[in-house]
Amino acid sequence: MKEKLDIAIVGATGVVGESLLELLESKELSVGKLVLLASDRSLGKVMYFKERSIKIQDVATFDFSSVNVAIFVAAADASETFVPKAISAGCKVIDASSYSRSNANIPLYVENISTEALGQSAHIAVADSSAAIVSQVMTAVQQVTQINRADVLVYQAASGAGREAVEELVKQTVHMMSGKGREDAPRELMPATLGFNVIKTDEAYDQQLASEVVRLTTIDAGSVMVSSAWVPVIYGSGFMLHLDLAEALREEQLSTAINAIADLSWTKEVVTPADQAAGKEQILVQLAQQHPHNAKRIALWCVADNIRKGVAANILSAVSALQG
Template sequence: MGYRVAVVGATGNVGREMLNILAEREFPADEVVALASRRSLGTEVSYGDKTLKTKDLDGFDFTGWDIALFAIGSDATKQYAPKAAAAGCVVIDNSSLYRYDPDVPLVVPEVNAEAVMGYTKKNIIANPNCSTAQMVVALKPLHDRARIRRVVVSTYQSVSGAGKDGMDELWDQTKSIYNPTDDKPAKTFTKQIAFNVIPHIDSFMEDGQTREEWKMVAETKKIVDKAIKVTATCVRVPVFVGHSEAINIEFEDFLDEDEARDILREAPGVMVIDKREDGGYVTPIECVGDFATFISRIRQDPTIDNGLNMWVVSDNLRKGAALNAVQIAEVLGQRALKKA
């Protein structure tokens, strides 16, 4: 006997990826429904070898459904997630709405799977920010060994993090570079993204950091350890899919780079590709479509007593969003919603 699963926002980048991953991982679902806004009613989406027609989210009754994977913005989530939860359906939400709610667990299964059981307070589980998800997968096994004191991270985030509009803008602007009569001014981003990098993701806060940077700080503390100090600079780059991060870690105890490499090779969800030669590392284009978080360029930082540097790359539509949500659903099924 399997689960009844609703994918909310099924026509978006993340929603479509959720359907793909549910099928790829053979999630034990007896029934899957694709939900979207009324303007997308009847749009066809793929689920394995099946084609689903989207149904109207506004009139949908979640009674009798086990799990709802939400891939819509915070405003719509605020309206529909409580309705689903009140109907007895566990919501796994990809928006930022519930991430900092003390009554809602924020979960990356490779890091804090046990936190899933906190779903009972509101019948909701939060999915972290895409840039946080891949970082904490890399940090947690090292933290268990040597205790992390401080993290300095610079991100190189693909345009798919801004949705379809972001991907379209990069594509259109790139083409317009070679056709000067077809000017494509910035709309989704604050400046031209083609052949450029923009040190600005989400809105600015009073202290000068952006909300994207603040999210990485707050979420790492909630998922891994509140004692870890984190400072981030988040940058949008002209890459379609795949987020990269340059991470500098200061530990309480010394951790040799060779031991760190061995620890990471055994860590769940991690693939170490780290050869000190041309091409002996992973770039965003190589991680697209993969489940793993790839780690390269592991090396000692000689400027501090207990420091390491590393390069971390992952498909943000997968581990950063859809895959993590499905993994949460898998843990939920194993630990709480067991079917006879």
């Protein structure tokens, strides 16, 4: 019988924390004590796990030595403050923030790719949701042939920026659907109004995504470029992967490679992030086009739930691997 893990989740009240709890409840993981932590703003809030009510505790006063696994799904500044404390207390740390991902010395984890990271460090970084999804698809293709170049377009759902970004998008949508102007729509987080709009992300974020994809796929850094934009969708991101392959592949070869990886599924149906991906743990992939004059150049369209599949499922995969 697997040893029960005593787990603390830092950032439990956020969109990733909620999704993580839902998945944790549905998986056959042996959990002993479960502690939900957040900032003092969330004190007194109650969340539920397997019909048990659990009160949110203040991360600032929590004794990490009382658990053996600490999962961080809060902002990077919270990880910067509390990850070292958790490690000092003897916890195995799984951090989904940019604090850990940006450090090349910390193993970067994605399910189906990097299980070896778990045995090497007490501190594990979980890849950005977009990098995780893209890298799993590219890794499947690499089982058949080498990828010489990858140009990736990311259409990122608002939930990738957290609960406040989701709430802001909803308020903007209601505001404009009520006949009010875009110019006075409520906006605090994004550089422009996201409602009924598309907003380019900043260059630093795209470069960080590219660096994670390079680490996970071992493709040459000069051969990977990522460009992304925020889109007015709450859950579910879309990805267009333009790949230059070492050899031409038939669609049947691509579909076999994709379907061979757990939770990846090849489809010929019309798929969108909001309709087919949101709330699910699959990455749906299809051939968007094969270049008419160069069969080695292909475009793959992929959709997945950026929170549930892109982050929460990766975290639980890491937790499951810790149990052996």
